[in-house]
Amino acid sequence: MPSLLSVNVGKPKDVAWQGRTVHTGVWKHPVSGPAMVRRLNIDGDGQGDTNGHGGEQRAVLVYQIESYRYWQRHFGRDDFTFGQFGENLTVDGLPDDEVCIGDRYRIGEAEFEVTQPRVTCYRVGMRMGEPELPALLVSHHRPGFYMRVLREGHIEAGDRIVRTRTGPGALTVADTDALLYLPDRDPAKLRLAVDIPALSPGWQGSFRDLLADGAGGADGAGAAGGAARPAWDGFRELRVADVVAESTTVTSIHLTATDGTRLPAARAGQYLTLRIPGAGQPAPVRSYSLSSAPDTGSYRISVKHEPHGTASGYLTTGLRAGGVLEVAAPRGDFVLTEGTGPVLLISAGIGVTPTLSMLHALAAARSDREIWWIHGARGPREHPLAAEARTLLASLPHSREHVFYSAATAEERDRHGASAGRLTKDELTALKVPADATAYICGPTAFMTDMTDALVAAGIDPARVHTELFGALPAINPGLTGRTARPPHQPPGPPGTGPTVTFARSGISTPFPGGGSVLELADACDVPARWSCRTGVCHTCVTPLLSGRVTYEPAPLEPPADGDVLICCARPGSDIVLDM
Numbered sequence: 323m324p325s326l327l328s329v330n331v332g333k334p335k336d337v338a339w340q341g342r343t344v345h346t347g348v349w350k351h352p353v354s355g356p357a358m359v360r361r362l363n364i365d366g367d368g369q370g371d372t373n374g375h376g377g378e379q380r381a382v383l384v385y386q387i388e389s390y391r392y393w394q395r396h397f398g399r400d401d402f403t404f405g406q407f408g409e410n411l412t413v414d415g416l417p418d419d420e421v422c423i424g425d426r427y428r429i430g431e432a433e434f435e436v437t438q439p440r441v442t443c444y445r446v447g448m449r450m451g452e453p454e455l456p457a458l459l460v461s462h463h464r465p466g467f468y469m470r471v472l473r474e475g476h477i478e479a480g481d482r483i484v485r486t487r488t489g490p491g492a493l494t495v496a497d498t499d500a501l502l503y504l505p506d507r508d509p510a511k512l513r514l515a516v517d518i519p520a521l522s523p524g525w526q527g528s529f530r531d532l533l534a535d536g537a538g539g540a541d542g543a544g545a546a547g548g549a550a551r552p553a554w555d556g557f558r559e560l561r562v563a564d565v566v567a568e569s570t571t572v573t574s575i576h577l578t579a580t581d582g583t584r585l586p587a588a589r590a591g592q593y594l595t596l597r598i599p600g601a602g603q604p605a606p607v608r609s610y611s612l613s614s615a616p617d618t619g620s621y622r623i624s625v626k627h628e629p630h631g632t633a634s635g636y637l638t639t640g641l642r643a644g645g646v647l648e649v650a651a652p653r654g655d656f657v658l659t660e661g662t663g664p665v666l667l668i669s670a671g672i673g674v675t676p677t678l679s680m681l682h683a684l685a686a687a688r689s690d691r692e693i694w695w696i697h698g699a700r701g702p703r704e705h706p707l708a709a710e711a712r713t714l715l716a717s718l719p720h721s722r723e724h725v726f727y728s729a730a731t732a733e734e735r736d737r738h739g740a741s742a743g744r745l746t747k748d749e750l751t752a753l754k755v756p757a758d759a760t761a762y763i764c765g766p767t768a769f770m771t772d773m774t775d776a777l778v779a780a781g782i783d784p785a786r787v788h789t790e791l792f793g794a795l796p797a798i799n800p801g802l803t804g805r806t807a808r809p810p811h812q813p814p815g816p817p818g819t820g821p822t823v824t825f826a827r828s829g830i831s832t833p834f835p836g837g838g839s840v841l842e843l844a845d846a847c848d849v850p851a852r853w854s855c856r857t858g859v860c861h862t863c864v865t866p867l868l869s870g871r872v873t874y875e876p877a878p879l880e881p882p883a884d885g886d887v888l889i890c891c892a893r894p895g896s897d898i899v900l901d902m
Contacts, residue, residue, distance in 0.1 A: 323415075323482050323483070323484075324413060324414060324415025324416050324482070324483035325413065325414045325415065325480065325481065325482055325483060326411060326412075326413055326414075326429055326430075326477060326478070326479055326480065326481045326482075326483060327387055327404065327412045327413060327414055327479060328352045328353075328404035328405065328411070328412040328479050329352065329353045329357045329364065329410065329411060329477060329478065329479060330350035330351060330352055330353065330404055330405030330409060330410055330411070330412065331350060331351065331353055331357070331364050331365070331366040331367035331410065332347055332348075332349045332350040332351055332366075332367060332368070332405070333347065333366070333367070333368045334346060334347040334368050334369065334370035335347075335349065335370075337349075337448070339448050342845070344370070344445065344448065345370040346370040346445050346448070346449075347367070347368050347369045347370045347375070347408075348370075348408040348445040348446060348448070348449045349405075349408075349449060350367075350404075350405030350408055350409065350410065351404075351405050352403075352404045352405060352479070353366065353479075355478060356430075356476040356477065356478045357476065357477055357478065358474070358475075358476055359381075359382065359432040359471055359474055359475060359476070359477055360381075360471065360474050361378060361381065361471050361474060362376065362377065362378060362381055362471075363376065363381055363382070363410075364382065364410055367410060370445075375441060378470055378471075379437045379438065379468065379470055379522035379523070379524070380437065380438070380441070380468040380470075380522070381468070381469065381470050381471050382410045382411060382434060382468065382469045382470075382471065383408065383409045383410050383411070383440060383466060383467075383468055384409060384410070384411045384413055384416065384466055384467050384468070384469060385407045385408075385409035385411075385412060385413070385440075385466040386412075386413055386414070386415070386416055386417060386418070386464075386466070387412060387413065387414050388414075388417060389407075389418075389464045389466070390402050390406070390407075390412075392462075392464060393455075393464075396458075396462075397452060406449070406450065407446060407449075407450070407466065408445065408446050408449055409466060411429075411477075413483060415483065416483065418439070418463060418464055418465060418466065418467065418494065418495040418496040418499070419463060419494050419495075419496040419497075420494060421436055421467060421494060421495050422436065422488065422489040422491070422492050422493055422494050422495070423436055423437070423438065423489050423491070423493050423494075423495065423498055423515075423518050423520055423521050424436060424487075424488075424489020424490055424491070424518055424519070424520035424521070425485060425487065425488055425489045426472065426485065426486045426487040426489075427469070427483050427484065427485055427486065428483075428484045428486050429477045429481050429482075429483050429484075430475060430476055430477035430478055430481040431473070431474075431475025431476045431477065432471060432472075432473055432474060432475035432476070432477050433471075433472040433473040433475075433486065434469035434470065434471060434472060435469060435470050435472055435520050436467055436468070436469050436489065436495065436520065437467075437468050437469060437470050437520055437521065437522045438467065438468050438498065438521060438522040438524075438525045439465040439466070439467050439468070439495050439496075439498055439499035439502075440459065440465040440466040440467060440468065440499075441468075442456040442457070442459055442460055442465060442503065443456060444456060446459070454876055457876065457878075460499055460500070460503045460504065461504070463496040463499070463500065464496075465495065465496070465499045466495075467495040468522070489518065489520060490518060490519075491514045491515075491517070491518050493511060493514055493515055493518060497511060498515060498521070498525070501515060501529065501532075502525065502528055502529070502532075503880065504880060505880045505881075507532065512529055512532060512533055513533065515529045516529045516530055516533070527785075551884050551885060552650070552651035552652070552653055552885050553586035553651040553652065554586075554650075554651045555651075555869070555885075556650065556868070556869035556870070557597050557648040557649060557650050557868070557869055557899075558648070558649060558651075559580050559646050559647070559648055559649075560577040560578065560579065560580065560585070560621070560646070560647055560648075560649045561577065561578050561579070561580045561644070561645070561646055562575060562576070562577060562641060562642070562643050562644060562645040562646070562647065563576040563577065563578045563620065563643060564576040564643050565641055565642060565643055568624060568706035568707055569703060569704060569705065569706040570703050570704065571626050571627050571704060571706075572624055572625065572626050572627070572638075572672060572706035572707075573624070573625055573627065573637065573638040574613065574622055574623070574624045574625075574706075574707075575622065575623050575624075575625065575637060575641065575647075576620060576621070576622050577594075577620060577621040577622070577623070577647065577649065578619075578620045578621075580646070584619035584620075585619055585620055585621055586651070586652075587616055587617035588612055588616040588617070588621070588652035588679075589616055589652065589654075589657040589658070590612075590615075590616045590657060590658040590676075590679045590680040590682065590683035591611070591612075591654065591656045591657040591658055591676040591677075591679055591680055591762065591790065592611070592612055592616070592652040592653060592654040592656075592657060592676075592679075593609050593610060593611045593612060593652070593653060593654045593676070594609065594610055594612060594621060594623055594649055594650065594651075594652060595607060595608070595609045595649070595650040595653070595826050595868050595899070595901065596608055596609070596610065596623075596633075596637075596647050596648065596649055596650075597647070597648035597649075597650075597899070598633050598636060598637065598647060598648075599648070600636055600640060600641070600645070601632050601633050601635075601636035601637075601640075602632055602636075604822065604824075604831045605648070606632055606633045606829055606831075607824050607826040607829070607831070607868075607899055608633045608634075608826065608827075608829065609826055609827055609901065610623040610624075610625055610675070611623065611624075611654075611675040611676040611679070611764070611790070612652065612675070612676070612679050613674075613675035613676075613678050613679055613707065614679060614682060615679070615682035615683065615686055616679060616682070616683055617686075621649075621652075623675070624672070624675050624706060624707065625637045625638055626638075626671070626672040627639070633829070650868045650869065650899070653866055653868075653885075653901065654790070656676060656762070656764070656788055656789070656790035658680040658683055658684070658762065659760070661691070661760060662691060663691065663692075663756075663758050663759060663760060664691060664692035664693070664694065664755075664756045664758060664759035664760070665680075665684065665691055665692070665693045665694065665759065665760055665761075665762070666694045666696065666755055666759045666760070666761040666762065666763075666777070667680055667681060667693065667694065667695050667696065667762055668694075668696045668697075668745075668750070668761060668762065668763045668764075668765075668773050669696075669697050669698070669763070669764045669765055670697070670698040670699070670745060670764075670765030670766060670769045671698070671699060671704070671765060671766070672706070673763075673764035673765035673766075673769075673790075674697055674706065674707060674711070674764070675707075675764075676762070676764050676790055677695075677697075677762055677764055678707055678710070678711055678714075680762060681693070681695065681711060681714045681715070682714060684714075684718060685714040685717050685718055688717075688718075689718060690719060690720060691720065692720045692721075692722075692756065692759075693715070693718055693720060693721045693722070694721075694722050694724070694753075694755060694759070695711060695715055695721065695722065695723045695724070696724045696725075696745065696750065696753070697711075697724075697725050697726070697745070698725075698726045698727075698728065698744055698745030698765075698769075699725070699726075699727060699728070700727065700728055700729040700730070701727045701728075701729050701730035701734055702727070702730060702734050702737075702738050702740075705725070705727075705738075708725075708738070711723075723739070724741065724753060725738065725739065725740040725741065726740060726741045726742075726743060726744060726745040726749060727740040727741070727742065727743075728743055728744040730742075745769075745773075746772060747772040747773070747775060747776040748776075750772075750773055750776040750777070751776045751779065751780060754780075755777070755780060755782075757780060757781035757782055758782075759777075759782060759786070760786040760787075760788070761773075761777050761782060761786065761787045761788065762788050762789075762790075763787065763788065763789045763790070764789065764790040770789045774787050774789065808848045809848070810825065810828035810829065810830045810847050810848050810849045810850075811830070811847060811848060812830065812832055812847065813832060813835070813843065813846035813847050814846065817832065817833050818832070818833035818834050818835035818836065819833060819835075819836065820833055820834030820835065820836065820894060821833070821834050821870070821894040821895070821896050821897045821898065822834070822897040822898075823840060823843055823894055823897075823898055823900070824897075824898070824899040824900065825844065825847065825849045825900055825902040826868060826899055826900060826901050826902065827901060827902055828847070828849045828850070828902060830847050830849060832847065834893075834894045839875075839889065839890060839891055839892055839893060840872070840887070840889040840892045840893070840894065840898075840900070841863065841889045841890045841891075841892075844889065844902060849902055850902070851889065851902065863888045863889050863890040864882050864886050864887070864888055864889075865886065865887060865889055865900050865901050865902050866885060866886055866887075866900070866901040867885060867886060867887040867898060867899075867900060868898075868899040868900065868901060869897070869898065869899045870894065870895070870896045870897050870898030870899060871894075871895045871896050871898070872887050872892040872893060872894055872895055872898060873892070873893050873895045874888065874891045874892055874893070875891060875893060876891055877891075878891060887900065889902070
């Protein structure tokens with residue numbers, strides 16, 4: 323009969339780690355006597371990162387004494403104490419390869435339901451002093467699992483653990499964990515997983531994404547397996563066919579192949595990454611959304627001249643027809659998808675460029691979908707490509723246009739059919755957009771947040787709201803505290819001697835130091851990085867590799883798709899350019 327060996331709790335605290343401060347509740351300690359289990363956790367317990375831990379679906383974490391013994395043998399250690407793996411309940415029995423999602427257990431006065439495997443992240447490795455442990459928990463099929471609380475009550479070390487119901491589908495914790503984190507997924511198990519009601523919504527969503535991306539196919543491809551490979555590797559030279567001023571601040575650049583052949587088709591909403599030798603040395607690298615129809619045999623980007631912008635200044639004032647730019651193939655997953663329902667194209671300022679490309683695609687397809695074109699600008703002089711958008715909208719039978727000018731005269735607004743004021747959350751709500759629409763939003767971060775909030779409040783499924791951010795992506799650095807927001811910069815100390823690493827969105831090029839990973843270099847440069855594991859165990863650390871090659875240490879559990887790189891364990895093998 324399984325039994326409860328220890329109840330462990332701990333409040334979050336700040337811990338120094340690799341030059342950073344991490345706010346974490348992974349340090350747990352045994353409780354003497356009865357402990358009260360409540361819906362969200364055990365009295366005296368807490369979580370530092372509530373995005374990855376805690377909440378109703380992850381109220382209690384379980385780990386087994388047999389796994390303790392396994393890791394003691396693996397690491398040659400004998401210093402483990404209860405709570406060592408950050409678990410709330412240390413148990414005898416309940417192995418991961420036998421316990422199933424949806425199983426229910428009674429312990430003392432409380433009853434629980436198994437909801438998902440442990441979320442593997444760097445904190446358990448930090449707690450144990452074994453950085454590779456998060457990846458090992460997955461590859462050795464010993465993650466542990468979370469439970470939600472069905473009935474609150476007291477529990478105590480020594481209580482028996484009684485299974486009161488077997489979960490539907492007989493999908494074990496170990497199998498569920500492998501489905502998310504390991505290659506060669508079993509399509510039948512993926513389809514089974516999304517139909518288990520007890521599985522937490524986050525994991526259900528991840529499995530639906532894997533199925534949608536082709537991971538449930540016969541080839542067992544990974545999460546990125548459904549993405550199309552870029553049309554060419556690295557950078558190639560493209561000729562500047564024309565340079566056109568679109569407004570007082572925005573200039574369009576038309577690009578063609580140097581040999582006169584058609585350029586590969588892009589997807590509506592994608593972007594180009596440019597290396598611009600004429601703008602300085604080392605040549606700055608920047609990304610700009612395509613603003614033209616995606617399949618014309620040529621490309622167009624529309625660039626806003628930013629004050630003191632080295633790259634944008636050269637592109638908008640120094641570049642001439644006949645010049646040559648180094649360009650990476652179209653990339654990006656902010657793309658127009660097929661469907662029959664209403665489409666909302668929402669933008670502000672230069673954020674109009676990817677939504678205009680989508681409008682071109684809809685017009686070329688003679689779409690009969692309901693299309694809402696919603697844009698905010700200061701006024702007509704700062705509203706690039708307005709006439710082009712209006713012409714496209716006129717060709718679409720079910721289109722609506724709503725333009726907002728925040729700094730225009732009444733006569734200017736009347737002449738252009740614009741409303742007064744900024745495009746705000748309240749203004750968008752007042753438009754009464756259809757609740758079954760799919761939305762594409764591009765503009766400043768605060769604008770996209772407001773628009774998203776308004777759409778969700780209007781009843782639109784958050785999964786159908788898509789956003790694109792110009793510049794560096796927001797960081798995903800769970801648990802880090804006390805970080806002052808700084809613009810990206812060269813790393814402190816003497817320059818490295820290794821290959822050049824270029825962070826394209828952040829505009830930083832720097833030699834790689836003697837050791838560490840690309841992630842650690844990004845940290846040193848304050849380049850916004852997106853990671854959670856630091857061990858190659860998840861897909862959060864994936865970013866496009868625009869050019870160059872990398873090696874991995876440690877080797878990732880599942881290699882990324884062609885054209886991508888896992889920054890958490892990547893070391894440059896040559897000069898590289900990353901979409902960061």
